[in-house]
Amino acid sequence: MKKVLTPARGAVAAVIVAGLAMPVMAQGQLRQALDTGEEATRRAEQVQEQINQLDDQRSDMVSEFRTLLQRTQAAQLYARQQEKVVESQRRELESLEEQLGRVDEITAQTTPMLIDMISDLEAFVSADLPFKLVERRAGIDELRAAMENPQVPIVEQYRLIIEAYKREMEYGRTIQTWPEAINIDGNEVMVDMFLYGRVALVYVSPDRKYAARYDRASGDWVPVENKFKEDIAEAIKVAKGTTTPKVLYAPATRLSVSAQ
Incomplete structure (x- = not known):
């Protein structure tokens, strides 16, 4: 760090020049003045050093503030984005709850239809050519058991009935x-x-x-x-x-x- 020529240093220099021609007593007073000036200079340098340190601290605080500001802005942006995600999930949840509310109604309408399909299939087998009757009637009994089993979802019940219809169709093509x-x-x-x-x-x-x-x-x-x-x-x-x-x-x- 460059040393600045302060007013105290200038005064000391002037006194030194002037003191070359002074008597001994005056030189003592000059020495005292020089010591005082040096002390003032050291204090000025300490003050300047403190000022420099404060300036460095201020720069560090400004940099840290800017970093925190950027993080805050990023966090706010993320929070706004998450709010949109939560809102979308909330609407989807409401839709699912509405669909679940209609499951019982759909099941109540579908179950009688599936039972009628099994009855129609049984009537068809009875009126058809009497081939593989044991196997075909056992399949119909399995369908009725699936309809009475609460562990079998209605979708699976429907699939089993459709598969039985497909098997009967294959008999007519082979x-x-x-x-x-x-x-x-x-x-x-x-x-x-x-x-x-x-x-x-x-x-x-x-x-x-x-x-x-x-x-x-x-x-x-x-x-x-x-x-x-x-x-x-x-x-x-x-x-x-x-x-x-x-x-x-x-x-x-x-x-x-x-x-x-």
Whole structure:
């Protein structure tokens, strides 16, 4: 730090020049004056140093104030942004609460519809060709059990019913074969069942001795002509994948539906 030539230093210098020609007594007084001037100079330097320190402290405080001001502004901006988020969440919560309030109403309207769908499916299976009845009726019993189970959500109940409808639709678009034991003339005979979609349901015994189709009108099995036995056997091979696909012939009757 540069030393400033204060008025005291100037006075001391002037006294020194003037004191060169003074007597001894005067020189003593001059020495005393010089000492006083030096003391004043040291005090002035101390005061200046304190002023410099205060100035540095002021600069530090200004810098700290600016930093705190920036942080305060950032915090205020963040707080305003969070207020918007909270308001958005509040509106969403109100919407969810409103939707939850309508759940009971929706359930009350949907449950009877689902029960009717199961009843319609049961009636359809009873009126359909009698294939895989044990399996299909067991599926309907499972649907009723799901409807009575409070642990099964209504959405899951609906999904299960739709899946059951899809399975029934698939029966009408595919051919299937499976072994089954049936009663023929009082004897249990193992035969190969074959389903032509929903066109016809037939069976043939492995030895070709027995072959019949299900008659919708009478609700009973009717023996088929011998010429159809080989056609049925060939269709079974196609369904099993043991021969190449080809045109299949089924001993079917015309389906008539009376006008209501």
